[in-house]
Amino acid sequence: MIQSPRPLDTDVHLSWSSYDTRDALTAGVVAAVRECIEDAVAAQGRATIALSGGKTPVPILERLVALPLPWSAVTIVPSDDRIVPISDALSNAGMLVRVFGRSGARVVPLVGEVAERQEAGRRADAVLHRLEWPLDLVWLGMGADGHTASIFAGADLEHALMPPPGVRAVGVRPDPLPPEAPVDRVTLTATAIAEARRCIVVLEGAKKREVLERAASEGVHSAYVIGRVLGGMSSPPAVHWVA
Numbered sequence: 001m002i003q004s005p006r007p008l009d010t011d012v013h014l015s016w017s018s019y020d021t022r023d024a025l026t027a028g029v030v031a032a033v034r035e036c037i038e039d040a041v042a043a044q045g046r047a048t049i050a051l052s053g054g055k056t057p058v059p060i061l062e063r064l065v066a067l068p069l070p071w072s073a074v075t076i077v078p079s080d081d082r083i084v085p086i087s088d089a090l091s092n093a094g095m096l097v098r099v100f101g102r103s104g105a106r107v108v109p110l111v112g113e114v115a116e117r118q119e120a121g122r123r124a125d126a127v128l129h130r131l132e133w134p135l136d137l138v139w140l141g142m143g144a145d146g147h148t149a150s151i152f153a154g155a156d157l158e159h160a161l162m163p164p165p166g167v168r169a170v171g172v173r174p175d176p177l178p179p180e181a182p183v184d185r186v187t188l189t190a191t192a193i194a195e196a197r198r199c200i201v202v203l204e205g206a207k208k209r210e211v212l213e214r215a216a217s218e219g220v221h222s223a224y225v226i227g228r229v230l231g232g233m234s235s236p237p238a239v240h241w242v243a
């Protein structure tokens with residue numbers, strides 16, 4: 001059942017799990033993702049999950065993949081990706097293949113041939129339309145600027161936040177381009193994220209906590225992208241955070 005997004009509201013009530021150490025954060029997030037996969041496979045024989053890019057997830061995913069889960073029933077897509085070849089160090093799909101490549105899970109890249117961002121967005125959307133839907137889990141990270149997935153400030157922001165009905169991915173040119181990955185992107189749309197059965201946000205550091213709390217308090221009216229994404233969700237995500 002696809003949940004219709006909550007009426008546009010502010011003041012998103014997040015449920016925070018705060019950890020004392022990175023190891024505790026890892027254990028907490030691994031437990032949450034494991035539960036989601038096991039519940040989805042028990043209920044429907046398969047699980048389709050979208051995992052965040054960036055650096056935070058990598059040590060957590062390396063712990064997760066070591067678990068004896070029904071990986072052959074799991075399909076993994078990036079929540080967003082940089083429009084680069086999968087062999088490029090910036091590729092989120094490349095990271096997922098490195099982590100899950102031998103697990104038996106199916107990793108489905110959103111970016112194939114490098115293309116102009118709108119075309120890359122259309123191709124990513126077509127990839128997502130070939131998957132079971134809605135997603136069983138979306139794992140989001142957040143940048144210090146409050147972006148999430150690859151929904152960034154810039155000319156493509158409104159298209160990513162409020163795409164035409166049924167559009168699950170779009171191309172985005174962040175403005176400004178983030179120095180750690182100064183390239184165009186494809187991303188899940190805010191509506192695709194809101195449709196997911198479960199959503200978690202995983203982040204580190206006091207500054208990011210402050211940004212997320214501010215964004216959640218402002219919801220759809222927030223200047224922070226993640227506030228606008230959260231404001232359109234019928235049930236707010238679980239947040240996993242370590243200082």
Ligand code: 6PG
Nearest residue numbers: 053054055056141142143148149
């Ligand atoms: C990306 C990610 C992005 C990431 C945040 C946080 O492709 O860059 O999807 O949304 O989650 O930028 O990244 P870190 O975990 O590296 O801080």
